[in-house]
Amino acid sequence: MSFNPRSLRRYFPILDWGSKYNKDTFTNDGVAALIVTIMLIPQSLAYALLAGLPAQMGLYASILPLVAYAIFGTSRALAVGPVAVVSLMTASVVGNMALQGTAEYAAAAITLAFLSGLILLAMGLFRLGFFANFLSHPVIAGFITASGILIAASQLKHLLGISAGGHTLPERIGGIIENIGDVNVITLVIGASATAFLFWVRKGLKPFLRAKGLSPRMADILAKAGPVAAVVVTTLISAVFQLQNHGVKIVGDVPRGLPPLTLPAFSGEVWSQLFGAAVLISIIGFVESVSVAQTLAAKKRQRIVPDQELIGLGASNVAAAISGGYPVTGGFARSVVNFDAGAETPAAGAFTAIGIAFAALFLTPLLYFLPVATLAATIIVAVLSLVDFSILKTTWGYSKGDFAAVLATILLTLGFGVETGVSAGVMLSIGLHLYKTSRPHVAEVGLVPGTEHFRNIKRHEVLTTPELVTIRVDESLYFANARFLEDYILDRIADDCDIKHVVLMCPAVNEIDSSALESLEEINKRLDDGGIKLHLSEVKGPVMDRLQKSHLLHDLTGQVFLSQYAAMKALGDVTKPAPSDPVAA
Amino acid sequence: MSFNPRSLRRYFPILDWGSKYNKDTFTNDGVAALIVTIMLIPQSLAYALLAGLPAQMGLYASILPLVAYAIFGTSRALAVGPVAVVSLMTASVVGNMALQGTAEYAAAAITLAFLSGLILLAMGLFRLGFFANFLSHPVIAGFITASGILIAASQLKHLLGISAGGHTLPERIGGIIENIGDVNVITLVIGASATAFLFWVRKGLKPFLRAKGLSPRMADILAKAGPVAAVVVTTLISAVFQLQNHGVKIVGDVPRGLPPLTLPAFSGEVWSQLFGAAVLISIIGFVESVSVAQTLAAKKRQRIVPDQELIGLGASNVAAAISGGYPVTGGFARSVVNFDAGAETPAAGAFTAIGIAFAALFLTPLLYFLPVATLAATIIVAVLSLVDFSILKTTWGYSKGDFAAVLATILLTLGFGVETGVSAGVMLSIGLHLYKTSRPHVAEVGLVPGTEHFRNIKRHEVLTTPELVTIRVDESLYFANARFLEDYILDRIADDCDIKHVVLMCPAVNEIDSSALESLEEINKRLDDGGIKLHLSEVKGPVMDRLQKSHLLHDLTGQVFLSQYAAMKALGDVTKPAPSDPVAA
Structure with missing residues (x-):
C-alpha cells in the first residue's frame, strides 16, 4: 500500500479541515463543545445504566471515541458517543453471555465495541457501505419504534424502585407485575417528578423562555440543558435527605480519573458468540449515524463520505474498546445540538472529549447521591420521542408489502428481542422485493x-x-x-x-x-x-x-x-x- | 372449500385428458410405457444404491408415485421416479441421521419423501412456485455439474470393489486413496468394461445401428436400452462364474412382491432435522422437473401449470412415502425417451408403473447375481453427461457476478456437500442482485x-x-x-x-x-x-x-x-x- 498525499487525505479528513483551522472556527467549536458536554454528562451515565454497565463506562465511551472520530470522520457536526438503541442492543447481547454487574459483563461489552470497530473499519476499507442498504426505511423505522418501547419498559423498574429482568416486552412487563409489591414510594415520587419535569422541558420550556424574552437559539439550548437541571436538583434532594437510607437507589461511587487502558478478550469462542450481534450493531449504528450526518451536512451543502464514515465510526469503537468504553455511534439529539450551537469542524468533538475528561476527573464525586430514577427518567423521555407508529399508517396507505415488513419488525422486536426483530425485518424486505420483481408487470x-x-x-x-x-x-x-x-x-x-x-x-x-x-x-x-x-x-x-x-x-x-x-x-x-x-x- | 367442476379439473387434470381418452392414445401410451419400463428397471435399482438404500426401494419409488403423478400432473410426457441428484441429496441428508444399511436409514428416507411431498403440496396449494425462482440458472447449472462429479466419485468405490465413505469430493477421494490396496480385480474388470460399453452405447451405438439400416427412432430407442444389455450380460457372467465367491459384490436377495404399506416417522425431532433439507430437495426437484416438462410441452404447444405441477410432484412424494419409496421427481432422460416413444397422456406413466410392479413381482430373483459394479457404471455414465463446465465460460464472458455465483456453487458443493453449495449459491445470487441494483446506472x-x-x-x-x-x-x-x-x-x-x-x-x-x-x-x-x-x-x-x-x-x-x-x-x-x-x- 503506497500512501500518496491524496489517499492520506481520503483516510484522514483532519488533514483537510485542519489546514484551514483558525481562531474563529476555534471559538465556534469551543462554544458548541461546552453545550454538548453539559448535555452529554447525564446522557452518557444514563445510557451506561441502560446497557447494564457501570456509570463511568458511559463517560469513558464519550472521551477517546470522540477524538478518534475527529481524526477520521467526515461530518462537521456529528457528535459521537453512547446512544440509546446501541446501548439496548449491547445489553441484550452481553446479557446472554454474562451476569450484569460482573467483570465478564463489562469485558464482553468492551470486546463487542472492539469487534464492531473492526467490522466497521473492514467495511470502510473494502467500501462495503452498501450493506447498510439492506435495511429498508420501514424496517429501520419499525425497529427504532419498538426499541424505544423496549427501552422505556426497561427503565420503568428504576422509576418504581423494584428489580425486574427480561429482554422482550412480555418478559419486562411480567417482571414488573411480579414485583409491583416492592415499589419504593420515594423513588417513585422522584422518578415521576423528574419525568414530568423533563416532558415539560421538552414541550413547554422553550415557549416559556421565549415569552421571557430570550432569543430562540438561547431558549433552544437552555431547553436541552433540562436534564442537567433535573440531575442537579434530585441529587441535592437525595444528598440532603440521605435518601439512600430510605431505599432509594443512588449512583454511588463513580471512580474518579481518566479512562483506564483496556484490552478486548482475544477469545475465539467469545468472538464467534458476539460476531453476529456486532455486525447488526455496526450496521444499525452506521445507518443511524450517516442519516444524521447527511441531514446536517445538506443544510450547509457540505458532503460526507459514507465509506469514510465507516472508518470514522470504526476507529471510534476501537478507541472505546481500548479505553474502557462500549459500542458508540453518532447520536441524533446531540448532533443537532452541536450543529445548532455552531460547531464548524470535527474539532468540536475533540473539545467535548476534553469536557467529559474534566468531568471524569473532577465531577464524579458530585454524582454520588444522584438517584438512578432520575437517569431512568432522562432515558424514558429521550426514547419516547423515538416511538412513532405513523410509519404503520404511511406504509399501509402506500404499500401493503412494506406494511407487513414494518409490522413484523415491530412485533418480533417487542416479542423476541432486537436481534430477531431486525433480522426478520431485513429478510422480509428482501423476500418481498424479490417476490414483487418476480411477478413483473x-x-x-x-x-x-x-x-x-x-x-x-x-x-x-x-x-x-x-x-x-x-x-x-x-x-x-x-x-x-x-x-x-x-x-x-x-x-x-x-x-x-x-x-x-x-x-x-x-x-x-x-x-x-x-x-x-x-x-x-x-x-x-x-x-x-x-x-x-x-x-x-x-x-x-x-x-x-x-x-x-x-x-x-x-x-x-x-x-x-x-x-x-x-x-x-x-x-x-x-x-x-x-x-x-x-x-x- | 367448495368444489365446483372447474376447480376439480384444476386439481385433477386427469378429468380433462381422461375424458378424451381413446384406443389410439392407449396404444401410443402403452408402447412408450414399455420402453420406459425397460430403461427404468436398472436406473431405479442404481439410484437406490446411490441413495444408500436397498435396491427394491428404487422399484417401489417407481410404482405408486407414477400413478399419483398421472392423476395430478399436468405434463403429458414427464416420467417421474428416482433421479440422480435427488438420490445424492437423500444420501447426504439421511447419512447425517443414521448409518447406511440400518432400518433407521430407510425410515428417514421415507420420512424425507413424506415431508418433501407435504412441502410441495403446500407450495402448490398456496401457489408458492415462485420460490423456485430464487435458484438462478447459473446456480442450478453449477450445482448440477458439481453433483454429477460428486455422484461419479461416490460410485468409483463400487467400480473398484472397495469400501470408502464421505460426502464431499476431498473425503471421497481420500477414502478411495486410503483403501486403494483392497481393489478387487474381477470387480474392476466388470466395472470398467460395463462403463466402456455404456459410453460406446451412448456415442457409437446409434450411428452403428443407423449404418445397419435401422430407422433413427428405432436406433435411438435401442441405444437407450444399452444399460439393460449391460445388466443382462454381467448378471449372466456373474451367475455362471459364481463371482460372489471371488469378492465381487452382487445385488443379492431383492424381496419379491408389491410395495409394502409404510408410514413416515411422526417425530417432531426427526421432522425438524429433515425440514431444511426437504425444502431444498423439493425446490431442486421441482425446478428440474418443471424445466423438462416445459421443454417437452413447448414442442407440442401444450401447456403445463407450474403450481399444479407442485401438487403432482407433492402427491408423488407422499405416494412414495406410503409405499416404501424415497424422494422422487421428474427425470430428464426418461422423460425425453417417453416423449420420443410417443407418450400422449400421463396414462403412460401409470402403465410404466404396471411394468415396474410386474418387475417387482416376478423379475427380482433374476437380479440376484447382478454385480453392483454394473449399476455403478450405469450411474457414472448417466451423471457424467450432467457435468458441463461451459457455464463457467458463458458466465465469465457475460457477467462476472454470475460467474462468481456459479464458481462458488461448484466449489462449495464439491468441498462442503450439496446443501452448503446450493444454499451459498442462492444467497450469493440474491446478494449480487441486490448489490447490482443498489448501485444503479x-x-x-x-x-x-x-x-x-x-x-x-x-x-x-x-x-x-x-x-x-x-x-x-x-x-x-x-x-x-x-x-x-x-x-x-x-x-x-x-x-x-x-x-x-x-x-x-x-x-x-x-x-x-x-x-x-x-x-x-x-x-x-x-x-x-x-x-x-x-x-x-x-x-x-x-x-x-x-x-x-x-x-x-x-x-x-x-x-x-x-x-x-x-x-x-x-x-x-x-x-x-x-x-x-x-x-x-
Missing part, C-alpha cells in the same frame, strides 16, 4: 391508431394482428422473474395457432442477467419448435452491449428492432389508418 | 440540439444550463438503492451554488417502494434546505398512481412534468437552436 400491447405509440391492449383501443404478439415487460429481467416470463410467453402461445411472431418490447428492461439470458434462449428455442419467431424491440444501449457478448443475438430466430413501430411495420400485416410520419428505421 | 443528461431527446452529458454533445441538473436513474427505486440516490444527488449539489433545480427523470423507474419514497422526501427536504427545487419527469403511470397515495407530490418543492423536454422548457433558460417541433405540453 407484463402487458400485451397494440398500436394506438394514428400514432407510433403502443399501449396495453386491455386498457386501450389498439390495433393488433393475429400473427403478431407484442409483449412489454416493465422490469429488469433476472433470475427471480426469468421463469415467470417463460411461463407467460409459453402460456400465451399455447393453443393459439395463428401466432407467427412474438416481439419482446424492452424499454423498461435495465438489466438482463445470465438466468434471464438463458430463459430468452429457451423461449427462442421453444418458440422455434412451434414455428414462431422471437424478436426484440427498444432494447437499451447498455443491455444491448451486454447481449452482444452472448449467443442470443446469433441464435435469435427474429430480429432486433430499434422501435416497436418498426417491428410492427416489418412483421404485422397491419393497415394503419393514415400514417402521419415516415416510417422509423 | 445514473446519468446526468442534457438536451440533444435540434431534438427533444435527452442524453448522457458524458457521452454526447448536449445542451445544459448551470441552474438545472437533470438526473436519469435506470433502475427501480427501492430500499437497496434509495440511499445511493440520496448520496448521489447530495454529492452532486455540494459546493455547486449555481444549481436552482434538480429534475429526476424516471422513464426506467418501474417501482418506488416506501424506502425510496422516504428518500425522495428526504432529498426534497434537503434540496429545499439548500434553496433548490426538486422536480420529477416522465414518471410511469403505475408509479404515479402509487405516488398519488403519498405525501411526496404534496410536499414536492417543484413540479411533475410529463416529458423531460417540458421540464427543460419550463425551468432552463436554454436557447434551443432552431426547434423543429412544437413544444410538448
Whole structure:
C-alpha cells in the first residue's frame, strides 16, 4: 500500500479541515463543545445504566471515541458517543453471555465495541457501505419504534424502585407485575417528578423562555440543558435527605480519573458468540449515524463520505474498546445540538472529549447521591420521542408489502428481542422485493391508431394482428422473474395457432442477467419448435452491449428492432389508418 | 372449500385428458410405457444404491408415485421416479441421521419423501412456485455439474470393489486413496468394461445401428436400452462364474412382491432435522422437473401449470412415502425417451408403473447375481453427461457476478456437500442482485440540439444550463438503492451554488417502494434546505398512481412534468437552436 498525499487525505479528513483551522472556527467549536458536554454528562451515565454497565463506562465511551472520530470522520457536526438503541442492543447481547454487574459483563461489552470497530473499519476499507442498504426505511423505522418501547419498559423498574429482568416486552412487563409489591414510594415520587419535569422541558420550556424574552437559539439550548437541571436538583434532594437510607437507589461511587487502558478478550469462542450481534450493531449504528450526518451536512451543502464514515465510526469503537468504553455511534439529539450551537469542524468533538475528561476527573464525586430514577427518567423521555407508529399508517396507505415488513419488525422486536426483530425485518424486505420483481408487470400491447405509440391492449383501443404478439415487460429481467416470463410467453402461445411472431418490447428492461439470458434462449428455442419467431424491440444501449457478448443475438430466430413501430411495420400485416410520419428505421 | 367442476379439473387434470381418452392414445401410451419400463428397471435399482438404500426401494419409488403423478400432473410426457441428484441429496441428508444399511436409514428416507411431498403440496396449494425462482440458472447449472462429479466419485468405490465413505469430493477421494490396496480385480474388470460399453452405447451405438439400416427412432430407442444389455450380460457372467465367491459384490436377495404399506416417522425431532433439507430437495426437484416438462410441452404447444405441477410432484412424494419409496421427481432422460416413444397422456406413466410392479413381482430373483459394479457404471455414465463446465465460460464472458455465483456453487458443493453449495449459491445470487441494483446506472443528461431527446452529458454533445441538473436513474427505486440516490444527488449539489433545480427523470423507474419514497422526501427536504427545487419527469403511470397515495407530490418543492423536454422548457433558460417541433405540453 503506497500512501500518496491524496489517499492520506481520503483516510484522514483532519488533514483537510485542519489546514484551514483558525481562531474563529476555534471559538465556534469551543462554544458548541461546552453545550454538548453539559448535555452529554447525564446522557452518557444514563445510557451506561441502560446497557447494564457501570456509570463511568458511559463517560469513558464519550472521551477517546470522540477524538478518534475527529481524526477520521467526515461530518462537521456529528457528535459521537453512547446512544440509546446501541446501548439496548449491547445489553441484550452481553446479557446472554454474562451476569450484569460482573467483570465478564463489562469485558464482553468492551470486546463487542472492539469487534464492531473492526467490522466497521473492514467495511470502510473494502467500501462495503452498501450493506447498510439492506435495511429498508420501514424496517429501520419499525425497529427504532419498538426499541424505544423496549427501552422505556426497561427503565420503568428504576422509576418504581423494584428489580425486574427480561429482554422482550412480555418478559419486562411480567417482571414488573411480579414485583409491583416492592415499589419504593420515594423513588417513585422522584422518578415521576423528574419525568414530568423533563416532558415539560421538552414541550413547554422553550415557549416559556421565549415569552421571557430570550432569543430562540438561547431558549433552544437552555431547553436541552433540562436534564442537567433535573440531575442537579434530585441529587441535592437525595444528598440532603440521605435518601439512600430510605431505599432509594443512588449512583454511588463513580471512580474518579481518566479512562483506564483496556484490552478486548482475544477469545475465539467469545468472538464467534458476539460476531453476529456486532455486525447488526455496526450496521444499525452506521445507518443511524450517516442519516444524521447527511441531514446536517445538506443544510450547509457540505458532503460526507459514507465509506469514510465507516472508518470514522470504526476507529471510534476501537478507541472505546481500548479505553474502557462500549459500542458508540453518532447520536441524533446531540448532533443537532452541536450543529445548532455552531460547531464548524470535527474539532468540536475533540473539545467535548476534553469536557467529559474534566468531568471524569473532577465531577464524579458530585454524582454520588444522584438517584438512578432520575437517569431512568432522562432515558424514558429521550426514547419516547423515538416511538412513532405513523410509519404503520404511511406504509399501509402506500404499500401493503412494506406494511407487513414494518409490522413484523415491530412485533418480533417487542416479542423476541432486537436481534430477531431486525433480522426478520431485513429478510422480509428482501423476500418481498424479490417476490414483487418476480411477478413483473407484463402487458400485451397494440398500436394506438394514428400514432407510433403502443399501449396495453386491455386498457386501450389498439390495433393488433393475429400473427403478431407484442409483449412489454416493465422490469429488469433476472433470475427471480426469468421463469415467470417463460411461463407467460409459453402460456400465451399455447393453443393459439395463428401466432407467427412474438416481439419482446424492452424499454423498461435495465438489466438482463445470465438466468434471464438463458430463459430468452429457451423461449427462442421453444418458440422455434412451434414455428414462431422471437424478436426484440427498444432494447437499451447498455443491455444491448451486454447481449452482444452472448449467443442470443446469433441464435435469435427474429430480429432486433430499434422501435416497436418498426417491428410492427416489418412483421404485422397491419393497415394503419393514415400514417402521419415516415416510417422509423 | 367448495368444489365446483372447474376447480376439480384444476386439481385433477386427469378429468380433462381422461375424458378424451381413446384406443389410439392407449396404444401410443402403452408402447412408450414399455420402453420406459425397460430403461427404468436398472436406473431405479442404481439410484437406490446411490441413495444408500436397498435396491427394491428404487422399484417401489417407481410404482405408486407414477400413478399419483398421472392423476395430478399436468405434463403429458414427464416420467417421474428416482433421479440422480435427488438420490445424492437423500444420501447426504439421511447419512447425517443414521448409518447406511440400518432400518433407521430407510425410515428417514421415507420420512424425507413424506415431508418433501407435504412441502410441495403446500407450495402448490398456496401457489408458492415462485420460490423456485430464487435458484438462478447459473446456480442450478453449477450445482448440477458439481453433483454429477460428486455422484461419479461416490460410485468409483463400487467400480473398484472397495469400501470408502464421505460426502464431499476431498473425503471421497481420500477414502478411495486410503483403501486403494483392497481393489478387487474381477470387480474392476466388470466395472470398467460395463462403463466402456455404456459410453460406446451412448456415442457409437446409434450411428452403428443407423449404418445397419435401422430407422433413427428405432436406433435411438435401442441405444437407450444399452444399460439393460449391460445388466443382462454381467448378471449372466456373474451367475455362471459364481463371482460372489471371488469378492465381487452382487445385488443379492431383492424381496419379491408389491410395495409394502409404510408410514413416515411422526417425530417432531426427526421432522425438524429433515425440514431444511426437504425444502431444498423439493425446490431442486421441482425446478428440474418443471424445466423438462416445459421443454417437452413447448414442442407440442401444450401447456403445463407450474403450481399444479407442485401438487403432482407433492402427491408423488407422499405416494412414495406410503409405499416404501424415497424422494422422487421428474427425470430428464426418461422423460425425453417417453416423449420420443410417443407418450400422449400421463396414462403412460401409470402403465410404466404396471411394468415396474410386474418387475417387482416376478423379475427380482433374476437380479440376484447382478454385480453392483454394473449399476455403478450405469450411474457414472448417466451423471457424467450432467457435468458441463461451459457455464463457467458463458458466465465469465457475460457477467462476472454470475460467474462468481456459479464458481462458488461448484466449489462449495464439491468441498462442503450439496446443501452448503446450493444454499451459498442462492444467497450469493440474491446478494449480487441486490448489490447490482443498489448501485444503479445514473446519468446526468442534457438536451440533444435540434431534438427533444435527452442524453448522457458524458457521452454526447448536449445542451445544459448551470441552474438545472437533470438526473436519469435506470433502475427501480427501492430500499437497496434509495440511499445511493440520496448520496448521489447530495454529492452532486455540494459546493455547486449555481444549481436552482434538480429534475429526476424516471422513464426506467418501474417501482418506488416506501424506502425510496422516504428518500425522495428526504432529498426534497434537503434540496429545499439548500434553496433548490426538486422536480420529477416522465414518471410511469403505475408509479404515479402509487405516488398519488403519498405525501411526496404534496410536499414536492417543484413540479411533475410529463416529458423531460417540458421540464427543460419550463425551468432552463436554454436557447434551443432552431426547434423543429412544437413544444410538448
